[in-house]
Amino acid sequence: MGKLSIEDLAKIKEESKRKMNLRDGEYKAKINVHMGTCGIAAGARTIVDALLREIEKKDIKEIMVTTSGCAGLCSREPMATVEIKGGAPVKYADLTEAKIIKILNEHALAGKVVKEYALAVGSEKTTA
Amino acid sequence: MAKAYRIEVMACTGTGCVSNGAFEVIEAIREELKKKNLHSEVDIIATGCNGICALGPIMVVKPDNIFYKEITKKDVPYLVEEHFLKGRPVKKFMYTPPEEKEPIPLLNEINFFTKQVLVALRNRGLVDPEVIEDYIARDGYAAFAKAITEMTPEKVIQEITASGLRGRGGAGFPTGLKWQAVRRATSEEKFIICNGDEGDPGAFMDRSIVESDPHSVIEGLLIGAYATGASKAFVYIRNEYPLAVKRIEIAIEQARDRGLIGEKIFGLDFNFDIKIVRGAGAFVCGEETALIASVEGRLGEPRPRPPYPAEKGLWGRPTCINNVETWATVPVIISRGAKWFSSMGTATSKGTKVFSLVGKVNNTGLIEVPMGITLKEIIYDIGGGITDGKKFKAVQTGGPSGGCITAALLDLPIDYESLTAAGSMMGSGGMVVMDEETCMVDIARYFLSFTAYESCGKCTPCREGTAEMLKILERICNGNGQPSDLETLGTLSHAIKEGSLCGLGKTAPNPVLSTMKYFKEEYESHIYKKKCPAKTCRKLNEYVIDEKRCLSVGHGCDICKKECAYDAIIGQTKEAHRIIQEKCVKCGSCYDVCKFNAININ
Structure with a gap:
């Protein structure tokens, strides 16, 4: 490994930012994939995997991917909830890999709700 | 390209957790993650000490900051399935404070952690020390x-x-x-x-x-x-x-x-x-x-x-x-x-100090607190109080060079000067909490045996003086104390402090001096009444079997008799047993083995 310059310190810090954000619980947007038995059976794990690999590929640092239990609407799994820090959570249903990538790019990163996939905004209030 | 994970498990690998099997648990989690094909989503990091060593092996699950304690290898499959796969934190591995029923899931809501201010320990549990x-x-x-x-x-x-x-x-x-x-x-x-x-x-x-x-x-x-x-x-x-x-x-x-x-x-x-x-x-x-x-x-x-x-x-x-x-x-x-x-601390002592909190306290471990915090906050808020609901007696700070601080001084804001004024010292930060069952003469004897052993021998007052003091303290603990012993201990203490070159000798008598100052009646009880109030000094105890209880609860189980190496216990199985005091050497083995609390100490 090469010798460090002072500038390298900042570079290493930037490169490790995603890891440190995870440890500090810092995020701009959080994508929560529901992983009840129903979610897993419907393919929630491929949704998580697609998300993480996209985050790696694009070197995105401020999106947190978490999982939680069943959201209660088992027939519409896989589902995910996207929450921009401080904003109302939005639930998405019937997800596919392509859909979640679109949600990641448009909603989590750019802040625009992907209405055609959204099930509800806020808590337990259906818009579809 | 740095890998992206959704969970990082920060597993403590300080010496405390390692001796409780942390490395084996980490290995088991790694294998389980692979088995469930989660290893590209969940990472496990070996960190340094988290502080709450009594509960090891411990781990903190990021990003949610869920705190788990006493994880064993057999808990791993369930933990991985429930939390890491299905996202349901597992209650039974969480910490429940003594005297409470509901566990506290989050690290930052546990009292042990909330009162601490981390400066020297700023990265604890957050970095892999080998990276x-x-x-x-x-x-x-x-x-x-x-x-x-x-x-x-x-x-x-x-x-x-x-x-x-x-x-x-x-x-x-x-x-x-x-x-x-x-x-x-x-x-x-x-x-x-x-x-x-x-x-x-x-x-x-x-x-x-x-x-x-x-x-x-x-x-x-x-x-x-x-x-x-x-x-x-x-x-x-x-x-x-x-x-x-x-x-x-x-x-x-x-x-x-x-x-x-x-x-x-x-x-x-x-x-x-x-x-x-x-x-x-x-x-x-x-x-x-x-x-x-x-x-x-x-x-x-x-x-x-x-x-x-x-x-x-x-x-x-x-x-x-x-x-x-x-x-x-x-x-x-x-x-x-x-x-x-310098915005933290007292007038003369700035910043924070790391202490190792040990002894008869519920949350033993490593803590960092701002100078000026009181002993009460450390022992009761961070330490979670005295074990088994017993009464606080004293806290020893400064190790073998320090002294004891009593209940009357629990509200003392601690800094270098206040501890010295109380007859103890800051020292490097050891803090040993003692409850009502701790004998202060025995504690003084213990610390003196340490310094007497560790004296390098260069200065005569330290080398000979600590050995002589130890001899007297052992005598007192064994029931052979003389009325003149207290005065001799005082004279020797001052001579050793005066005549020694380095800090070891200059401070070695401190545990004796401070216990003699605050717990003189315990010394006197040992010397004059030949009784140890805390019942720690076994040679001063008289072991007596509660014959009624022995028969009614223990049904004369005979275990004490088998344990006694001096044949001092008589009685047959299913009969009440009795100790022949003339034969008893007061080793206390019978008391230790009796499962029915049928042996009393007088």
Whole structure:
């Protein structure tokens, strides 16, 4: 490994930012994939995997991917909830890999709700 | 391309958790993650000590900060399935405070952690101590970069002086003043030393810092070397700390690879090297002149001061010697400023102090608190109170050199001066809590046996005096105390304090003096009534079987009789048993084995 310059310190810090954000619980947007038995059976794990690999590929640092239990609407799994820090959570249903990538790019990163996939905004209030 | 994970499991691998099987649990989690194909989503990191050692092995699950305790290998499949796969944190592995029913899921809501302020332990549980990038990611080596590019050595010393930082090894000498003395000394060669010869019974602050964040010590040394004009450092560390030695070795190797140790660091005109010296475990080597002798390869014995090491230290050269915690604190002061650091603490003692909280307290472990916090907050809020709901009796601070502080002083805001005024001392930060069942004479005897054993033998008052005091204390504990013993102990104490060269002898009588001051009636009870009020000194106890209970509850189980090596117990199975006092040697074995509480101590 090469010798460090002072500038390298900042570079290493930037490169490790995603890891440190995870440890500090810092995020701009959080994508929560529901992983009840129903979610897993419907393919929630491929949704998580697609998300993480996209985050790696694009070197995105401020999106947190978490999982939680069943959201209660088992027939519409896989589902995910996207929450921009401080904003109302939005639930998405019937997800596919392509859909979640679109949600990641448009909603989590750019802040625009992907209405055609959204099930509800806020808590337990259906818009579809 | 850095890998992305959704969960990082920060598993403690401090010595406490490791001895409870942390490495095996980590390995089991790794395997389970692979089995469930979760290893590309969930990562597990071996961190340093988290502090709450009594509950090991512990782990904190990020990003949610869920705190798990006492995880064993057989818990792993369930934990991985429930939490890491299905996202349902597992209640039964969470911490429930004593006397409460509901567990607390989040680390930051557990009392043990909320009252702490982390400066020296700033990275605890957040970095992998064996990965330099983790340290750099948390602003590591940025303080050194700031010092060497934006500050003159004088400015660095000014900042440390202004911060009010005092030596964390025990004596509390102002760090800035020491650095200044080394800076001013003229010599073609200067040295700095990191004193990691932590020897107080029950103290593990330095061990934990080196194990969990070794780079913070290296960065402190770099800043100290730049400020004082030294170019070579020695890290003196006990050989009994294998994990600490291994981690500092790895850290030094990594720092060397990345050019943070060596020649022309950061491409500037600054050279620096670090060497590890392993101590063989003599307590006296924590004394700075004895430590220097030991580094030089001579017998670890202290010499008179002055000259102080700042003038004539290692191989006669000006030497700046500070302990592990002091060095680990330095980088934060440089990066956040003296003002920030001195805003914490009391008038004379600034910043924070690391303590190892042990003894009869619920949450034993390693804590860092602002100076000026009260003992009550430490013992009851952080420590979770006394075990088994017993009564608090005293707390011993400063290890074998310190003294006991009683319940009357629980509201004392602690700093260097207040502890000394109370007849104890700050010391390196060992804090042993004692409950009503602790015999204070026995405690004094224990600490004296430690110092008598560890006395290097150079000064007669220390060598002979501590041995003589120990003999008297053993006599008192065995029921052979004389009325004149208290006075003799007092006279000897003062003679040893007066006539010894180094801190070991000068402070060795402190545990005796402070217990005689606050618990004189316990000494008197041992001497005149031949009774130990705490029932700890077995030779003073009389063991009697409650015959009714023996028969009705224990059905004359006969176990005590089988245990007694002196045939002092009579009675047949299914009959009440009895102890023949003339034959009893008061070893207490029968009391220990009786499952029915049928043996009483009079």
